[in-house]
Amino acid sequence: MEKGLFIMICVFIVIIIIHFISLKTYKLSKVAKNNLRKKWWYFYGFYFIAYGFSLNIQKGFDLIGIGFIILAIFILYTNYKGKMVSSWDETSKKP
Numbered sequence: 001m002e003k004g005l006f007i008m009i010c011v012f013i014v015i016i017i018i019h020f021i022s023l024k025t026y027k028l029s030k031v032a033k034n035n036l037r038k039k040w041w042y043f044y045g046f047y048f049i050a051y052g053f054s055l056n057i058q059k060g061f062d063l064i065g066i067g068f069i070i071l072a073i074f075i076l077y078t079n080y081k082g083k084m085v086s087s088w089d090e091t092s093k094k095p
Contacts, residue, residue, distance in 0.1 A: 041079040048072035
């Protein structure tokens with residue numbers, strides 16, 4: 001019982017932290033948001049590459065690891081070319 005309560009409290013704390021971070025990023029300028037979004041996608045892509053390589057090193061040849069690597073290369077390429085745009089900017093405009 002105590003373990004479940006501890007896990008629930010930890011999950012709530014993580015959700016509160018994510019909520020406050022999202023509120024802070026909402027108040028940033030459009031240029032700062034785009035810069036932060038670009039850095040996030042680069043981090044995400046490099047994380048997927050590292051995870052895919054670690055899966056392949058641990059298991060020899062792993063199709064899921066190859067899939068992570070292919071996905072990461074796609075994410076990094078589209079971010080580099082500037083194709084990772086958010087539709088949130090278009091939907092948040094007020095008439």
